[in-house]
Amino acid sequence: MRTLGDLESAIMDRMWSYHRPASVRDVLEDLRQSREIAYTTVMTVMDKLYKKGLLKREPQGKAYVYETVGTKESYTAQLMRETLASGGNQAATLVHFLERLTPEEAAALESALQVFPPRGGRP
Structure with a gap:
């Protein structure tokens, strides 16, 4: 996309x-x-x-x-996934992304993780 x-x-x-x-x-x-x-x-x-x-x-x-066909949010999420997949080192890309979050964006991420916690990994 x-x-x-x-x-x-x-x-x-x-x-x-x-x-x-x-x-x-x-x-x-x-x-x-x-x-x-x-x-x-x-x-x-x-x-x-x-x-x-x-x-x-x-x-x-x-x-x-x-x-x-879908929401603006679903379109944006698909773009984000494709960008992350094409960025080479996904962990490094995510670290750089997280470093640049505003306090409001960080709060939104925390709220999203409460609704949909990461799969696998932590209990």
Whole structure:
């Protein structure tokens, strides 16, 4: 899974925020609040996101209605796993990552580990 380009990210952020299916026109109108953009550009990018497996779609009349396949958090987690797997020494990568955590991020990690403790290892 590759990271998203600027427009792909803007579209996915909107799709994740909707929590419902949306048409190209819905996304276009939302995007036009902050930039000038063509319908065909949004349609093309949403088709690419569909082909990448990030959006699913259902026909509605002559167009499609799109919906996210997963949450933003699950997408981010997958990117993190792939990055860790490609980083060479996983232990060293994790140490460098942990060294850079803000207090808020460290607290979030501690909370996550309470919900889902590491497998294997410690009792």
